[in-house]
Amino acid sequence: MSMCILYLDDDVAIVRLVQKALGRLGHEVVHAEDLDAALQHLSDRRFDAVVLDHYLRGTTGHDVLHRFHAEGITLPVVYVTGSNEASIAIEAMKAGAADYVIKTVSDDFLPLLISAIEQSIATAQLREAKARADEEIRLGKERAEALLAEVNHRVANSLALVASLLRLQISNSQSEDVRMELAETQARINAIAGMHRSLYTSDDVSRVEMDRYLGRLTSEISNSLAGPDGAVHLTLESDPISLSADQAVSVGMVVTELVTNAFKYAYPEGAGGEIRVRLRQVEEMRALLSVEDDGVGVTSGAAPKGTGLGSRIVKAMALSLGPGLEYRPTERGTCAEVPIHLKA
Structure with a gap:
């Protein structure tokens, strides 16, 4: 499955290398040199992830992460920083980055970057799938509770009708013993009806x-x-x-x-x-x-x-x-x- 990546970095040369490497794998890399250009790209089209360099003209990747958070941008971000700046990468993770890669001149940089991008996207997809599943479970639970409440409502109403019929029999009976027995039966029915009434009027069915x-x-x-x-x-x-x-x-x-x-x-x-x-x-x-x-x-x-x-x-x-x-x-x-x- 092809990916579309937004790469925010003012180093055009490194971006070209990443574009070629990912292009050979069937993925697209869109370059943005500053935050304004990145925000414009994000508003124009859909991306699967963002690669963010730490050092930018007039700002840092940390500032960009805070801006993304303020704008409600939740795409996975792979943070790229210099080889001696692990503490900066850790701060980026705390600020919301999904992963980080140390930028080096060795041949390991591109494979590590590609792996970090793929894993970050896969993790984000799993998180979204879980959120959708949780929402479906919540909606299903609400539907089941509504149905159960309706069942309890109908049962309570039916039992109340039976109790009313018994009340009519009590009032028309000439025997005190019969009236007492019917009154006891009516009380038993009311006890069950009251339980069902409590269930459909409660937040917890x-x-x-x-x-x-x-x-x-x-x-x-x-x-x-x-x-x-x-x-x-x-x-x-x-x-x-x-x-x-x-x-x-x-x-x-x-x-x-x-x-x-x-x-x-x-x-x-x-x-x-x-x-x-x-x-x-x-x-x-x-x-x-x-x-x-x-x-x-x-x-x-x-x-x-x-x-x-x-x-x-x-x-x-x-x-x-x-x-x-x-x-x-x-x-x-x-x-x-x-x-x-x-x-x-």
């Missing part, structure tokens, strides 16, 4: 910000289960922890089941109280979820009330998060804890 997710979830549970007197209050304390989608939905289901159970059984009818949900990061890769109340408590080994479906859901989801569900002894009420192994 693979992680869920748990403080925001649990805030919406507990508000929905409280609005659907709290009685007209509002005697039972649901509170939330959450550290700013982000979880993967699978862990987030497990936490949401655990919170939904435990809070729903506390609303139903913790406080006798007519009695007031509080239900507290906490999510705390206790170690770098470990968090602790707890749901507690000051109610009547639970009897160890007692059979679950109702169908027992909620208890089975909590146990399964808690095991997917870590060692499982634990009940911590308290003077009053119930404290359920679920350790969480955080994923990187």
